[in-house]
Amino acid sequence: MDNFIEINNVSKTYGDYKALNNISIKVPRQSIYGLLGPNGAGKTTLIRMLNQITAPDEGTIIFNGEKLNRNHISQIGYLPEERGLYKSMKVGEQAIYLAQLKGVSQKEAEKRLKAWFNKFGILNWWDKKVEELSKGMQQKIQFIVTVIHNPQLLIFDEPFSGFDPINVNLLKKEILELRDKGATIIFSTHNMSSVEELCDNIMLINKGQKVLEGSVYQIKQDFKDNKFEIKLRTSATQQLSNSATQVLPKGFYLESEKTDNNGELELIVSADKDINPNILINHLSEQGTIISYRELLPSMNDIFINKVNSL
């Protein structure tokens, strides 16, 4: 398997405080990887190591097959949790400055920036000072300067905190586009629901320790508790509702049922492991019209709480 980033047995201690304890991660090329965990879990420390802001006490980091070094800085785009821009500097000037620090020449930076500004329809902001822009506008600039040097690795620390919903959607769209163009992306957040739909793989981290790692699909499969939600429309709603529990086939157990104002019945059913849910659907389809059926998978948040509590 082609891993873009490999973190091997990394530890970091600040005084008596163990920020990271023997962490290993593999991030496949061109995937989106989520570092999930509560505040203070060690996510930011790990990310700062990738950015070479801090160095690990122990362990190694491999970047695209090489040991991580200063040359990789220009291939990394980083949106820190604590982010901002020079307030009294002009937007264009500032963006060029930040691009230059990532090794893009002034001319090239200007060309690329104009293209991005054009794409976002914000070319007329070029000569404005940052402090004249609204928060949402500043966020757009912040995103552009993060990706202006076409980095192969993009790191977003709490990517959506402070962004308004419109910008969050824009950001998600752009990030997926960058991934499709070849970038590898790492998200770090305590707000698990905000990224789980985007991530291919995740690691759950708590108090500097790895709690769980794997593909989002696999983890959810591992932690699901075989529950299904079925919605039915039936002329004999009332009657079914009363007898629903009795009419379920063997191996299925009714967890809850409720009827909404439109006369639709919603059932939550749990099932024995390895039982085929089609049996339930076949059975219920005789009672009325099935409007929806879905398997209830646990959220990352639930899994995290579940897992941390069980340790």
Place this chain on the structure above:
Amino acid sequence: MSNFSIILKREYLTRVKKRSFLIITFLGPLLFAALMITPSLLMLNSDKMESKKSIAVLDETNWFDGAIENTDANTFIYQDMNENVDSLKKLVFEGIYDAVLYIPATTLNVPVNAKLYSNKQIPMTLSSHIEREVKQVVEHKKLLASGIDPAVVKATKANINIATIRMDEESGEKTSYAEIEYIIGFVLAFVIYFAVFLFSSQVMRGVIEEKTNRIIEVIISSVKPFELMMGKIVGIALVGLTQIVLWIVLTVAIYFVASGVILGPEIMSPSGTVMTEQIEQITEMSKGQDVMLEAVNMVQSINFSAILWSFLLYFVFGYLLYAALFAAIGGMVDNETDSNQFSTIVSIPLIIAIVCAPTMVNNPDTSLGIWLSMIPFTSPVSMMLRVPFGVPYWQVAVSLVLLILTFILITWLAGKIYRTGILMYGKKPSFKEIWKWLKY
């Protein structure tokens, strides 16, 4: 372009392009030039501004006939002895005279009780002029009365001028001019004191700005914190040098242009000007001494290249030392209010140096002076005070080497504090925590 030069360029350009920089750069020389020109302008015009005054003199002693000389602004008109003071006073109200000088009859043994009547405030210059003239005449009279020839007294007046000569094994004997050295030392030490504070606190503010704007982490994901810190320190040093050079050039330019326009024609004209008058006075006072030669000696006695070089070196390294300290403070705190506690502690040595300055220029070679000019935190100011008086080369060398070594050490430590501090938000760190940062 290296990251360092990209940062340096930004730090320099954003500051130089600021409106406040332009205002201070151009306003400063205007103020300096005004400070230099106004006194001579005032002196030049004081006579013109005072309207011509005519003063009626009623001299009952009859000693002063014509003895009080007319000046440019004042004409003394002697009245008949029989005139009445009160009627002369009335003429003042009628505007015929500006004042009446009444010298009542007296004898030589009784002090002269002259009175000067006017309906307006009498200028200081006028009353002192009259006092001086009256005194001279009375003294003259008294001498004559005692049978002494005033010419003899005049001839006995001694003109004392002690030349101080400093002996130097290398260059032999040299006449020293303490006053001029005093002024040069004081001015340059003050400039260093002021500039070091002004520009190193700009470094601190720059660091705090990056923290409060939360851009710091974006930047140090591209460059090393040390590069950022040094880029800022050197960039602001260049801003400082630009400002100082512009100040000097503009002040000199404005001074010459302004004095050419305002004072020019009168300075050129041979009579009635301040300059010539002053020179005449000096010539008169020094009684035949060759003023020009004296001035040339004075200028030659000052070791300009030594002063210039020490000024540059002490300014640059003094600034660098304090800028590194202030950068570290900026890294520790989140806002300028919190920085006060730390910056006060750091500034104490410089303040001690400037407080000791008056004592030191009076006697530059005391042990206090030598110690202060060796300790790196005070040497930029204290050594500058001593250099114009002549300091043994080995002392300057030791002091500079100490300063440079301390600068390197402090920059290294500051870099460590800065590196950790810039990523800490929220609370002000304790000294214990800062000690821990040094060890990370």
